Amino acid sequence: MGRHFSTRLISGFAFAATLGVSFVTSPASAATLRMAWSQDATGLDPHKQTAFSSIRLLELIYEPLVRLDKDLKIVPAIASSWEFSDGGKQLTFKLNPNAKFQDGKPVTPADVKASFERVLDEKTAAAARANFRSIASIETPDPTTVVFKLSQPDVPLLTAMASINAAIVPASEITAGSVGTKALGSGPFKLEKWDPNSKEVLTANKDWAGGKVGVDGIDISVLPDETAILASLRTKQIDFALLNDPLVATLVPKETNLTLNRTPVLAYHVLQLNASRKPMNELGVRQAISCAIDRQDVLDTASVGEGKVTGPLTAPGYTTDASQLFCYKRDVEKAKKLMADAGYADGFSATVIAANGEPATAASEAQVIQSQLAEIGVKLDIKMMELNVYVDAWLKGDFDMAVALNGGRADPYSMYNRYWTKAGNLQKVANYIDDTLDSQMQKGREETDPAKRKAIFADFEKHLVEMSPWVWLYTSYSYTAQQKNVQGFVPTPEGSLFGLSKVTVQQ
């Protein structure tokens, strides 16, 4: 009986194995792009969602007035042209007459007005409202014109308007209260189906004012494990994927049928020091920490060299030569002297917090920093936390030091006013401010001449690095991987997937 039983067992497994093979992938379908990512959107309300994973989906469905291209230049979206007047206190948009929502109705100035009023309404609880506070009133003089009257000159406002958090939604949907449930935008794709944390089905919007969409649609699968995403690419089950983990991404070029798109992004890895706590309140101690850290080594060890050492300014057009910044060349002797001068010749102990898997390299970054700071007598205790727990501690400023990956913006003012102005919403997190930083930020906000703005922010950066409230480390890349027959994807420094609107799949 035993033998008989095992024969049956073996034949059972053989059957199972046959099944295993029978579900081998079918060849790439005509023109629907099969895509995968590991983190799904958390909601459909473009004004409320701030997570990268949500923005990546929503920017395929909705459109703002303007958009940033691959060089972070402002280009038309719903608006075809715009101009500042009245000394920077008035911003006028002309809308594209062809712009239509996915239900066929035209996008009108009334929709624009209603959308911005919704963002500004505190009841909406849009975090992006902080970027639009200079809007005093909105006028709609004719069927294609919208005029924003500002309470003060606000040059970065236009860049902030390029965010999907300033998307234009139909006024009727706002009245009906269905913005977060029915995803009705004017973007290149319509959302047909959303099964959270599992699947999205998008179809091309034939009426899109931006031109012809290159594929019939996109099927997005949520595969939480990026190794599984790589395996699915390898077996041609998917055509295109978004990857976060540099360790997985660097394996892609080893596969002959795959292409890796690797784009520097604006987000920056940083070691935040809490300057309100002893001994980080001492300038000398903060500078010593900055001098003791070998940024390139952190990048090489924690992130397999996938990135570039950076100062605070990460947007192309504003970046400066990082090697010229204070202590960007590691100097342990100088660090030790600074520590001794500040009265900490024997070092001190502190705790550094980091979030599990956010970014994927957080724990490794903390470990490299720990070993580097040990050389000047700083004993770091690493505390890894679940993301939400980390965010909670971070927002309360409840940490000695924090390893963070903070989002970048195309405009330095929008990027840093939350931290480095006296009225900044996140002053409690930054815990350091001085008059120089505050006044440089104000000047940068009002200056319209690009060359002068660049100079203002370069001074701001130099001063900020010298004061060392934080130690900026490096910027990394955003990664997408695709089959060789997928063509036309243009990545951007914002990590946007909007480029999928022009992608084609060759048969």
Added chain:
Amino acid sequence: MSYLTRRLSTFPLVMLGVSILVFVAIRMVPGDAITAMLGTEAGLLTPAQREALANYFGIDQPIAVQYWHWLLGVFRGDLGISVTYGKPVLGVILERFPLTLQLALMSMCVALLVGLPAGVFAATRNEKMSDLAVRIFAMIGQSTPNFVVGLLIIYALSAGFGILPTMGEFTPLLVDPLRNLGQMILPAVTLGFAFAASVTRISRSAMLDVLSDDYVRTARSKGVPKRSVIWRHALPNALIPVVTLSGVEFGYLLGGAVLVEQIYALPGLGRLVLDAILQRDYALVQGCVLFIAFNFMVVNLIVDLVYVALDPRIRLGEGG
């Protein structure tokens, strides 16, 4: 009062305890639905905005009041609305449950089909080379985490043979059985691997005990063939610890297999709970935990009833 009624009457009490525990615990963890949705951008909210969001998520009331409202809902059969899915919690859970149930059943089949014969085989060849081989295999099986097994299988299949089950879109069994089994077989094997190792070890040692009993020796001396002694006489008596183990393990599996679901991208209960916790979808976490606790109690009850069927000497509920 019969044993069954008495056992069933404890259910509501246990559920109440579980519900209070999970209700308080999930709210005591730092971070809330607002930070889960907005991340660090939550710091940009004005107090009025924060209040509006807290009201939207239903977390603006004191915990006791929130619990009372929730409990009243539960009595009406309403576990609340999931903020992630925008649907009633019970509906979301029931959508995910068939997959989890199927995965649990399939991996239990794998475990028993492999583990039981292996355990019996090893017991009958006690201390021989083949016994040692089975024991080593069982030890490796038990000590290898299932995500390692899963990742190895995926890597070997995709890199070595260029094949992989369809991931991302799950096909229910009744819609397309072949496709469904294609998606489920690898996760079931992955999960069943460690489970089979435990079954092997338990059934081997139980079998060894039974084989040294007098009645087995008697049967052998009466001339009953060895095969018949093992499978007809000894095995049923060696099954009780196996049933206990399988019951407990099955109960766990019904709570979802987080890592395996994660690796194979299966939308089961395990991932549902994990995502709900990460996104601080309170109603969904509470609903899931309650549902899992209920399943666990039912499985335990069934295990106890199976004991009686296996060994008529066991009398449930008679004390002593």
